[in-house]
Amino acid sequence: MQTTSHKPVVLVTAADLAPQALDMLGRFEVVYAGKQPTEDDVVALCKQHKPVAIIVRYGKVNARIMDAAENLQVISKHGSGIDVIDQAAAAERGIAVRAAVGANAAAVSEHTWALILACAKAVPQLDARMREGHWDKSTHKSVELAGRTLGLVGLGAIGRRVASAGLAFGMNVVAFDPYAKEAPEGVTLVALDALYAESDIVSLHCPLTDGNRKMLDRDAFARFRQGAILVNTARGGLIDETALAEALASGQLRSAGLDSFDIEPMTTPHPFQRIPNVILSPHIGGVSDAAYVNMGKGAAANILAALEEHARDAA
Template identity: 60%
Template sequence: MEKILVTGADLAPPALELLSGYELVFAGKTPTEFDVVELCKMHNPIGVIVRYGRFGRSAMEAAPALRAVSRHGAGVDVIDLDAAKALNIEVRSAVGVNAAAVAEHTAALLLACAKSTVQLDARMRDGHWDKSTHKSQELGGKTVGLIGLGAIGRRFARIADAMDMKVIGYDPNARDLPEYVEKVSLEDIWKRSDVVSLHCPLTDSNRAMINAQVLAKCRPGVIFVNTARGGLVDEAALLEALRSGQVFAAGLDSFAQEPLASDHPLLKEPSVVLSPHIGGVSVDTYVNLGLTAANNLVGMLAAAHR
């Protein structure tokens, strides 16, 4: 029986049923790149579903039978696309499937930053009652600048518009935007936004795009949210901007290195709200991502057999 490698510990039951004609090999909850290479050598899978970790050239070359790689998610920066092309391996991702989950998580992080909900919860548990001293930020009437206007960015734009926020966005490829989204330049994003939120893929050209120079251009007291990719942000520069007050607060769901190191300074910064890259994870999304990834893989393998 032909084998499929899953770089994770599980798949949703409907996806397992769809792949019942193959022998599935699971890499576990936190597979390293070395683990994945060794499993490819051992099992020579015909297809791979990438959930966690990186899937690079070494893994591809370790599996001569490999014909298709399916991403259990939207971002393909963890897959070596150049190597896949050179080795004639097709790659597809589950674009847009987790848009609602990520957009809602973006809103949750933004509200937590503006309303200091995490800090107030901690204060109350320590016996404090800050009713007479705390003042939260109101988001209605404020401008939110979105970098990336794909499925997730547009979904969050709807949420922001419903909160009476002015929505501006940068995306060179965006077309047919809703009337409540104003398409602007990156310079306009920095100069006009009270909130900046990232919704773009990570590429070589935009790595560390949020750096000291960019943060200095932003409005003093800006709120920053990243539910995209950690590599988009110079974390040291963001920390400095938070400590100086240039950035009021940050909501972060992705990081340059994951998992976040136990001694990372972000963990001690009180004006940061953190989550472990789970913006796209929900009960519904888990099933839909699994089904889409499995369907994509089956389709690619069927085409490869023709």
Template identity: 60%
Template sequence: MSATILVTGADLAPQALALLADFKIVYAGPAPAEQDLVALCRAHDPVAIIVRYGMVGAAVMDAAPALKVISKHGSGSDTIDKQAAQARGIAVVAAVGANAPAVAEQALALLLACAKSVVALDARMHAGHWDKATHKSLELRGRSIGVVGLGAIGQRFALLAAALGMRVLGFDPHAGALPACVQRVSLETLWRTSDAISLHCPLTDDNRGLLNARTLAQCKRGVLLINTARGGLIDEAALLAAVRSGQVGMAGLDSFALEPMAAGHPFQGEKNFILSPHIGGVTDTAYVSMGVGAARNLLAVLDGRVAAP
């Protein structure tokens, strides 16, 4: 009887499924709750879980005695309780870099949409207005972009921003060699001197609420803020106040503290927010790359090429 792999989603790329042909694949659906995952683990006792959506914590792990590896369909593994996994000898792996081009492009799209008033002008045009005589957008060439987090995504975004003629300031205490276009600075310098800021760091206990009332007040007035990383990096109430006061000129966000965003969220209807539903890494190419990366990573653990903790 084939061993089981549980996918916390409704599908997986055919190229990934081909790599996992020797396993039984069980799907949890597009929005699995913890109790759903626990029930599926009890019913199927998977040897591996591919995490697309939902949280995988101790209760899910304890419901699957055969579990050897949890593989993230993407790079951010904050939805997995890594301490609980380590305590149980379960490996946690991630497809780091698989969606880097897609997320970097989404960050650039949000930056351009904020600087060029794309959404507002589109709405005005559809309403029959022609604002050529009264509108001025922001030219990014020559302005400073602060990039927080310089992994695969942050570095790729830095190169895109540099191609626009922007001065790239970067902060990442863990990064090694960087592209020549990136000037390393302290976080305090980045807040103080950037005309726009883009977040590309993983969410940890140490940086939760990294952008808050205090740090937002240190930024240039009218700064553009882009977040395609994790919503927990931002104190959302503080950001709302900063946008309403003009301290933050525009915010382009692809991730939020609680997802999916519920109806009535205070960002909804605010004219200086451009929002997308955490789809930065959701492209045709990234879907395949993340699926294949997740499959290869879990096979490496199950085959003994990567050791469990």
């Protein structure tokens, strides 16, 4: 899309944005980078259009991209995970970084439960067996959730929604979150090792940082309750994927439901594709009809607020 006016430019690292968000950005020229923009694509567009803001939907924003956008004042994530933005580089350049916190919480928590239930009830596997002509009524036993323990690593907007549903299922809910000062009624805050040891289902809802990258490694899985289920709708980098494959193969874990991966798109071929007790989805937990609108509006609102703050500081 070519700039056709002298309006300041907002660059979107995707091919579209919700109409409601576009309405909020009416005084800007919105430029799209395409469905799967490369770093070179984004750099070229930054040099051409000199955006004042970037909305990050796909891909990463690093120092090279920032330096190509000489007028850049704010990088706004279309969602809550800002690990795809080089925050140190942005800080060095005085560029604000914002996230649409909570905008996709309902969507991600619902997808978390889709994966938990699919793992506990072996839904994909039973469907495949039925299509092959099998009737496994006499041999199959699913995991009943009532009375089991759900362990949540992270107790933000998404984790709290997942906890609420767990309580409704009659589960014991424990959580680890070093930043949580209190837990919702019915949820017990515990140490991380205790969570691993006690939980029948472990679900990840924390941001990815340098400090917790590959926190779930061989040692961590060895501390899990044998036969536990792992669900990750957070960030793939939290898990050592080789260690997870080993834990699934050995029976240390019953199954896993994964919506995010260390490298995205997930490389093909990938060992997970050959493991029958892992359920895969392509990082779409936060992609729903309502979340698409909420994340777009949140990203746009953050741009407007950051630019207004920048203007006040410059006055």
